[in-house]
Amino acid sequence: MRxxxxxxxxxxxxxxxxxxxxxMSNASAESSVSVAPDPIxxxxxxSAALVQVxxxxxxxRQLVFVDICRKSISDSSFTVAEDCGAYxxxxxxxxxxxxxxxxxxxxRGQDPAxxxxxxxxxxxxxxxxxIKYTTCFVRVTDTTVLNVDSDSETPIRFEGAGRVDxxxxxxxxxxxxxxxxxxxxxxxxxxxxxSTVDDAEALQFAGSDSGAxxxxxx
Numbered sequence: 001m002r003x004x005x006x007x008x009x010x011x012x013x014x015x016x017x018x019x020x021x022x023x024m025s026n027a028s029a030e031s032s033v034s035v036a037p038d039p040i041x042x043x044x045x046x047s048a049a050l051v052q053v054x055x056x057x058x059x060x061r062q063l064v065f066v067d068i069c070r071k072s073i074s075d076s077s078f079t080v081a082e083d084c085g086a087y088x089x090x091x092x093x094x095x096x097x098x099x100x101x102x103x104x105x106x107x108r109g110q111d112p113a114x115x116x117x118x119x120x121x122x123x124x125x126x127x128x129x130x131i132k133y134t135t136c137f138v139r140v141t142d143t144t145v146l147n148v149d150s151d152s153e154t155p156i157r158f159e160g161a162g163r164v165d166x167x168x169x170x171x172x173x174x175x176x177x178x179x180x181x182x183x184x185x186x187x188x189x190x191x192x193x194x195s196t197v198d199d200a201e202a203l204q205f206a207g208s209d210s211g212a213x214x215x216x217x218x
Contacts, residue, residue, distance in 0.1 A: 010216075024028050031057035031098075031152040032141045042108060042160035049106050049158070055140045056099035058150055062142040066090040066104060069218045073153050076084060080145055086113040094142055104138070108158055111163040123162025130167060134158075 033055040040049045053066055055111035069084040071077070085107070089157060092102045110118040110130050119136035134157060141151035 022139040031140060031142075031150050033138060033152050033154050035104075035138050035154050035156055036170070038154075039157040039159040040106060042158045042163075044161035045161050046160070046163070047107070047109050047165075050109060051104055051106055051138075051156070051199060052101055053104045053138055053140070054099075054101040055152070056097075057152070058094055058140065058142040060094060060096050060098045062094040062098075064090075064092050064094045064100065064102075065139075065141050065145040065147075066102060067139050067145065068091070068104075068106060068119065068156075069139050070131075070133050071109075071151070072137055072155075073139060073148070073151055084139065084145075085111050088112055089145075098142075106136075106138075106156060108163070108169045112168060114168045118165065119156070119158070120165070121158035121160055121162065123160075124158075125162065125164045127165055127167035130165070147161070 036052045036054075040051060042049055048217060055064065055066075058064060067080070067084040067089040069078075069080075071083040075083075088105070088107055088111070090102055090104055092100060094100065106119065108119060108121065108124070110116075110127060116129055117131040117133060120126060120132045120134055122134050124132065135155050136157075137153045137155055139151055139153040141147045143150070
Protein backbone atom coordinates (compact mmCIF):
# COMPACT_ATOMS: atom_id res chain seq x y z
CA MET A 1 0.00 0.00 0.00
CA ARG A 2 1.33 3.42 -1.00
CA UNK A 3 0.66 6.49 1.12
CA UNK A 4 1.25 10.04 0.03
CA UNK A 5 3.47 12.13 2.26
CA UNK A 6 0.44 14.17 3.32
CA UNK A 7 -1.61 11.12 4.30
CA UNK A 8 1.38 9.54 6.04
CA UNK A 9 1.93 12.74 7.99
CA UNK A 10 -1.72 12.85 9.07
CA UNK A 11 -1.62 9.18 10.09
CA UNK A 12 1.55 9.47 12.18
CA UNK A 13 0.31 12.70 13.70
CA UNK A 14 -2.92 11.01 14.77
CA UNK A 15 -1.02 8.09 16.28
CA UNK A 16 1.17 10.51 18.17
CA UNK A 17 -1.91 12.25 19.55
CA UNK A 18 -3.36 8.92 20.71
CA UNK A 19 -0.10 7.99 22.46
CA UNK A 20 0.05 11.43 24.09
CA UNK A 21 -3.53 11.18 25.32
CA UNK A 22 -2.93 7.70 26.71
CA UNK A 23 0.14 8.97 28.53
CA MET A 24 -1.83 11.88 29.97
CA SER A 25 -4.55 9.49 31.07
CA ASN A 26 -2.07 7.30 32.94
CA ALA A 27 -0.36 10.29 34.51
CA SER A 28 -3.64 11.69 35.81
CA ALA A 29 -4.91 8.40 37.27
CA GLU A 30 -5.74 8.79 40.94
CA SER A 31 -6.25 6.37 43.78
CA SER A 32 -9.46 6.23 45.81
CA VAL A 33 -10.41 4.88 49.21
CA SER A 34 -13.64 4.19 51.08
CA VAL A 35 -14.55 3.06 54.58
CA ALA A 36 -17.53 1.01 55.74
CA PRO A 37 -19.56 1.57 57.79
CA ASP A 38 -19.83 5.32 57.34
CA PRO A 39 -20.48 6.94 59.75
CA ILE A 40 -18.99 4.56 62.32
CA UNK A 41 -21.55 3.55 64.99
CA UNK A 42 -20.23 3.36 68.56
CA UNK A 43 -21.56 2.73 72.05
CA UNK A 44 -20.66 4.80 75.10
CA UNK A 45 -18.14 2.13 76.19
CA UNK A 46 -16.24 1.82 72.91
CA SER A 47 -12.71 3.18 72.58
CA ALA A 48 -12.17 1.59 69.15
CA ALA A 49 -14.14 0.31 66.18
CA LEU A 50 -13.40 -2.07 63.32
CA VAL A 51 -14.03 -0.83 59.78
CA GLN A 52 -13.38 -2.20 56.31
CA VAL A 53 -11.08 -0.03 54.19
CA UNK A 54 -11.17 -0.53 50.41
CA UNK A 55 -8.86 1.13 47.89
CA UNK A 56 -8.09 1.18 44.17
CA UNK A 57 -5.83 2.99 41.72
CA UNK A 58 -2.56 2.36 43.57
CA UNK A 59 0.65 1.14 41.96
CA UNK A 60 0.51 -2.63 41.33
CA ARG A 61 2.42 -4.93 43.66
CA GLN A 62 3.61 -2.14 45.92
CA LEU A 63 3.31 -2.01 49.70
CA VAL A 64 0.15 -0.16 50.74
CA PHE A 65 0.09 2.28 53.66
CA VAL A 66 -3.22 2.87 55.46
CA ASP A 67 -3.18 5.56 58.16
CA ILE A 68 -5.53 7.54 60.38
CA CYS A 69 -4.88 11.28 60.20
CA ARG A 70 -6.30 14.37 61.86
CA LYS A 71 -5.94 16.65 58.84
CA SER A 72 -6.94 16.37 55.20
CA ILE A 73 -4.18 15.91 52.64
CA SER A 74 -5.67 18.98 50.93
CA ASP A 75 -4.56 21.10 53.89
CA SER A 76 -1.40 22.94 52.88
CA SER A 77 0.07 22.37 56.36
CA PHE A 78 -0.47 18.58 56.26
CA THR A 79 2.51 16.35 57.02
CA VAL A 80 2.41 12.61 57.67
CA ALA A 81 4.76 12.82 60.66
CA GLU A 82 2.73 15.49 62.45
CA ASP A 83 -0.83 14.66 61.41
CA CYS A 84 -1.12 10.86 61.18
CA GLY A 85 -1.14 8.33 64.01
CA ALA A 86 2.15 6.53 64.54
CA TYR A 87 0.63 3.35 66.03
CA UNK A 88 -2.69 3.11 64.18
CA UNK A 89 -1.83 2.18 60.58
CA UNK A 90 -1.62 -0.90 58.38
CA UNK A 91 0.88 -1.93 55.69
CA UNK A 92 -0.71 -4.69 53.59
CA UNK A 93 0.89 -5.98 50.40
CA UNK A 94 -0.43 -4.47 47.18
CA UNK A 95 -2.18 -6.53 44.53
CA UNK A 96 -1.45 -6.88 40.82
CA UNK A 97 -4.48 -4.69 40.13
CA UNK A 98 -3.51 -1.96 42.60
CA UNK A 99 -6.69 -2.49 44.61
CA UNK A 100 -7.65 -4.30 47.77
CA UNK A 101 -9.23 -4.07 51.21
CA UNK A 102 -8.30 -4.63 54.84
CA UNK A 103 -9.86 -4.45 58.29
CA UNK A 104 -8.68 -1.43 60.25
CA UNK A 105 -9.08 -0.67 63.95
CA UNK A 106 -9.99 3.00 64.28
CA UNK A 107 -9.17 4.50 67.67
CA ARG A 108 -11.79 6.63 69.39
CA GLY A 109 -10.13 9.06 71.74
CA GLN A 110 -6.61 10.39 72.08
CA ASP A 111 -4.03 9.20 69.56
CA PRO A 112 -2.56 5.93 70.95
CA ALA A 113 0.98 7.30 70.58
CA UNK A 114 0.16 10.03 73.10
CA UNK A 115 -0.01 12.95 70.68
CA UNK A 116 -2.21 15.82 71.86
CA UNK A 117 -5.10 15.12 69.46
CA UNK A 118 -7.72 12.47 68.93
CA UNK A 119 -10.73 11.31 66.92
CA UNK A 120 -14.04 11.68 68.76
CA UNK A 121 -17.80 11.46 68.47
CA UNK A 122 -19.61 14.78 68.72
CA UNK A 123 -20.75 14.13 72.30
CA UNK A 124 -17.37 12.86 73.57
CA UNK A 125 -15.26 14.70 76.13
CA UNK A 126 -11.54 14.92 75.42
CA UNK A 127 -8.88 15.08 78.17
CA UNK A 128 -7.41 18.43 79.13
CA UNK A 129 -4.90 19.63 76.55
CA UNK A 130 -6.05 17.19 73.84
CA ILE A 131 -7.54 18.60 70.64
CA LYS A 132 -10.87 16.95 69.79
CA TYR A 133 -11.45 16.20 66.10
CA THR A 134 -14.94 15.01 65.17
CA THR A 135 -13.79 14.41 61.59
CA CYS A 136 -10.61 12.43 60.98
CA PHE A 137 -9.32 10.86 57.77
CA VAL A 138 -8.22 7.46 56.52
CA ARG A 139 -5.35 8.00 54.07
CA VAL A 140 -3.89 5.43 51.68
CA THR A 141 -0.78 5.54 49.53
CA ASP A 142 1.77 3.12 48.11
CA THR A 143 5.52 2.39 48.04
CA THR A 144 6.39 4.66 51.01
CA VAL A 145 4.22 6.34 53.61
CA LEU A 146 5.54 9.73 52.45
CA ASN A 147 4.36 9.23 48.85
CA VAL A 148 2.01 12.12 48.07
CA ASP A 149 1.70 11.35 44.35
CA SER A 150 -0.57 8.33 44.88
CA ASP A 151 -2.31 9.18 48.15
CA SER A 152 -6.04 9.60 48.64
CA GLU A 153 -8.30 9.87 51.67
CA THR A 154 -11.83 9.62 52.98
CA PRO A 155 -13.30 11.35 56.05
CA ILE A 156 -14.44 9.25 59.01
CA ARG A 157 -16.85 10.16 61.81
CA PHE A 158 -18.15 8.39 64.90
CA GLU A 159 -21.85 8.39 65.66
CA GLY A 160 -23.26 7.38 69.03
CA ALA A 161 -23.51 8.08 72.73
CA GLY A 162 -20.93 10.33 74.35
CA ARG A 163 -17.89 9.06 76.24
CA VAL A 164 -15.37 10.67 78.60
CA ASP A 165 -11.92 9.84 77.25
CA UNK A 166 -9.37 9.04 79.99
CA UNK A 167 -6.47 9.74 77.61
CA UNK A 168 -3.31 7.70 77.09
CA UNK A 169 -0.28 7.01 79.27
CA UNK A 170 1.69 9.90 77.77
CA UNK A 171 -0.66 12.49 79.26
CA UNK A 172 -2.22 10.72 82.24
CA UNK A 173 0.77 8.83 83.62
CA UNK A 174 -1.23 5.58 83.67
CA UNK A 175 -1.56 2.92 81.04
CA UNK A 176 -4.58 3.26 78.74
CA UNK A 177 -7.52 0.86 79.12
CA UNK A 178 -7.78 -1.87 76.48
CA UNK A 179 -9.91 -0.96 73.44
CA UNK A 180 -13.56 -1.94 73.92
CA UNK A 181 -15.79 -3.12 71.09
CA UNK A 182 -19.55 -3.68 71.38
CA UNK A 183 -20.41 -6.97 73.08
CA UNK A 184 -22.36 -8.16 70.03
CA UNK A 185 -19.43 -7.54 67.70
CA UNK A 186 -15.99 -9.06 67.34
CA UNK A 187 -14.20 -10.43 70.38
CA UNK A 188 -12.08 -7.87 72.20
CA UNK A 189 -9.24 -10.37 72.16
CA UNK A 190 -8.80 -9.59 68.48
CA UNK A 191 -7.63 -6.10 69.36
CA UNK A 192 -4.20 -5.44 70.73
CA UNK A 193 -3.80 -2.57 73.15
CA UNK A 194 -1.86 0.50 71.99
CA SER A 195 1.91 0.32 72.27
CA THR A 196 3.35 2.13 75.27
CA VAL A 197 5.37 5.23 74.57
CA ASP A 198 9.00 5.56 75.60
CA ASP A 199 10.35 7.95 78.23
CA ALA A 200 11.35 10.57 75.67
CA GLU A 201 7.82 10.75 74.30
CA ALA A 202 6.38 10.87 77.81
CA LEU A 203 8.63 13.82 78.65
CA GLN A 204 7.68 15.51 75.41
CA PHE A 205 4.00 15.54 76.30
CA ALA A 206 4.26 15.80 80.09
CA GLY A 207 4.07 19.54 79.76
CA SER A 208 0.76 19.53 77.89
CA ASP A 209 -1.53 22.46 78.62
CA SER A 210 -3.66 21.73 81.68
CA GLY A 211 -6.64 23.60 80.24
CA ALA A 212 -9.76 22.02 78.81
CA UNK A 213 -9.53 20.05 75.59
CA UNK A 214 -10.09 21.98 72.38
CA UNK A 215 -12.74 20.69 69.98
CA UNK A 216 -12.22 20.74 66.20
CA UNK A 217 -15.39 19.87 64.32
CA UNK A 218 -15.56 18.95 60.66
